[in-house]
Amino acid sequence: QMQVVQSGPEVKKPGTSVKVSCKTSGVTFTNTAVQWVRQTRGQGLEWIGWIVVSSGDANFADKFHNRVSITRDVSTNTAYMQLSGLSSEDTAVYYCAAAGVMTFAYEFWGQGTLVTVSS
Amino acid sequence: EIEMTQSPATLSLSPGERATLSCRASHSVSSNLAWYQQKPGQAPRLLIYGASSRATNIPARFSGSGSGTEFTLTISSLQSEDFAVYYCQHYIRWPFTFGPGTKVDFK
Numbered sequence: 004q005m006q007v008v009q010s011g012p013e014v015k016k017p018g019t020s021v022k023v024s025c026k027t028s029g030v031t032f033t034n035t036a037v038q039w040v041r042q043t044r045g046q047g048l049e050w051i052g053w054i055v056v057s058s059g060d061a062n063f064a065d066k067f068h069n070r071v072s073i074t075r076d077v078s079t080n081t082a083y084m085q086l087s088g089l090s091s092e093d094t095a096v097y098y099c100a101a102a103g104v105m106t107f108a109y110e111f112w113g114q115g116t117l118v119t120v121s122s
Numbered sequence: 123e124i125e126m127t128q129s130p131a132t133l134s135l136s137p138g139e140r141a142t143l144s145c146r147a148s149h150s151v152s153s154n155l156a157w158y159q160q161k162p163g164q165a166p167r168l169l170i171y172g173a174s175s176r177a178t179n180i181p182a183r184f185s186g187s188g189s190g191t192e193f194t195l196t197i198s199s200l201q202s203e204d205f206a207v208y209y210c211q212h213y214i215r216w217p218f219t220f221g222p223g224t225k226v227d228f229k
Contacts, residue, residue, distance in 0.1 A: 038218060040166075040220075047209065047220060047221075047222050047223045048158075048160075048166065048209055048211075048220040048223075049220070050211075050217050050218050050219055050220060052216075052217075053216060053218065062216040062217075063217075064216075064217040065123070065217070098165055098166070100165075100166075106171060106172065106175075107154070107171070107213050108156065108168060108171035108172070108175075108177060109168055109171075109211075109213075110168045110171075110177050110178060112165040112166060112167070112168075113165065114165060115165055
């Protein structure tokens with residue numbers, strides 16, 4: 004059974020960057036895809052982007068295209084999401100979720116990482 | 123970008139009742155549709171993928187149907203733990219957008 008553990012909460016100043024990690028275990032990391040999703044307080048789920056772990060190919064929602072980077076390190080079974088140019092509107096809980104590339108069923112979710120942007 | 127809509131926004135029901143939640147895509151997503159349940163303070167939980175396949179350890183009272191642009195999540199008999207927010211998400215091509223959610227609450 005796959006487990007997904009994200010890095011801890013972050014407090015950032017406006018204009019800076021944040022990098023959230025997503026460590027997986029229990030399955031072959033290179034047979035997965037990882038998506039990143041965020042949720043502002045009381046709101047719905049917003050798709051940020053995804054990465055196919057085997058190839059490293061990543062795609063992003065247009066809203067984040069110029070500010071986000073999604074990478075992976077297959078030696079540590081970890082995916083990363085870095086968001087730059089932070090503003091208060093980026094204050095949210097960020098989730099990663101992993102799926103097998105046969106089904107793309109995002110069954111394994113991290114616990115979420117609260118990113119607070121405040122001056 | 124494929125837009126996802128869900129209806130109703132809120133569904134007020136009593137335990138034991140049947141819940142029927144709808145999800146609509148602006149363009150065909152074939153069967154590349156998932157349903158998630160989310161409770162306050164928790165990560166989403168995958169219920170259904172491939173429009174109709176239950177995820178691991180999901181009770182049989184949850185079922186999904188539909189293809190193309192119209193999808194339905196049915197909870198045959200609501201249990202107390204089922205009162206939550208439900209989201210649909212397509213994954214036919216990125217961006218894999220979510221619907222705005224349906225809140226199932228106590229009548």
